[in-house]
């Protein structure tokens with residue numbers, strides 16, 4: 001049976017269990033997946049044995065249960081299980097496990113398998129189960145945020161009667177909801193296009209002193225939207241964003257930058273080391289960096305650490321930055337890199353808007369330009385126009401429509 005024929009059919013599913021009263025609920029997942037034709041293997045923390053036995057898991061259809069990294073004859077299982085799996089689901093995930101995974105601790109079978117599998121590009125899912133206060137504990141909140149930032153799917157918790165007798169949030173999702181999520185993630189995985197896209201986001205900040213900077217108003221909203229939509233279309237995304245930019249909900253790789261120089265360095269590194277097919281350069285890059293600061297008496301201030309005095313006038317000398325957009329292809333290991341830039345105009349005159357876009361599009365290193373006029377910006381959703389050589393401009397009503405148009409354009413990328 002091929003993978004696309006039925007629900008999860010033919011998939012290798014690795015279930016990681018940790019010590020919760022929800023273990024028996026999670027174990028019903030094993031038989032459901034097995035019935036659908038998947039092979040299920042299970043790795044357990046030691047405390048799982050207090051809730052459910054190996055024999056029970058094997059009866060449900062688990063081909064193998066792994067709970068000790070040092071089992072003779074299975075010394076490499078902590079690596080091979082992650083390589084074997086098409087998807088990894090930690091269910092139930094205790095607060096202990098969630099906090100360990102976010103802290104990088106690998107001291108048992110489950111946390112070691114998890115770490116060794118991360119970065120393989122397979123979906124990794126966490127299904128939390130715990131008491132309400134454990135769920136709200138600051139370390140747990142922070143760990144969930146971190147894990148999500150690393151592209152891990154942390155599912156929500158349910159609300160209701162808890163095993164401890166209390167009422168509140170922290171219940172593990174029902175097996176049917178977990179099965180549905182896994183099915184969706186596996187279906188999505190099969191639709192992966194293999195195209196690698198780098199999206200830049202947010203605005204640069206040029207430091208004046210330790211507390212001041214020159215910045216711009218870019219929020220990163222459009223880039224976050226594009227990133228999410230292009231992930232949903234099956235592409236592999238890297239988000240390179242300003243530290244304060246709006247972040248996409250889930251992305252495999254996130255890299256942050258601060259200043260123009262920092263962004264340039266990150267772009268050179270990423271394009272030079274990985275093979276990207278497309279760059280969508282939505283970041284608002286400062287046209288100027290600070291060259292020097294002079295006092296009103298003409299003295300050039302050397303040490304810009306700490307806080308500059310506000311007692312007298314200062315002269316900030318700015319130097320023009322080169323256009324990063326025009327250099328991306330030359331930094332790329334992939335000579336066929338598709339470069340999509342953004343052009344913001346500030347004029348009512350349509351001809352002037354088109355001329356500004358054409359000027360950017362005429363550059364040999366740029367393949368397409370997304371245009372906005374300042375008058376259109378400021379609302380949650382605003383329109384865009386996408387220009388590419390030899391094509392009619394495409395009007396896109398919002399970020400979602402823009403992502404669809406870019407996705408179509410990417411189909412033409414080699």
Ligand SMILES: Cc1cc2nc3c(=O)[nH]c(=O)nc-3n(C[C@H](O)[C@H](O)[C@H](O)COP(=O)(O)O)c2cc1C
Nearest residue numbers: 018019020021022045047094095096097129130131
């Ligand atoms: C009856 C019982 C139920 C428990 N249920 C949970 C739970 O649902 N979530 C949780 O985070 N911890 C729960 N615990 C506590 C964990 O089992 C404990 O923190 C353990 O050290 C977790 O280890 P592990 O993450 O390595 O499995 C429970 C403990 C007991 C005795």
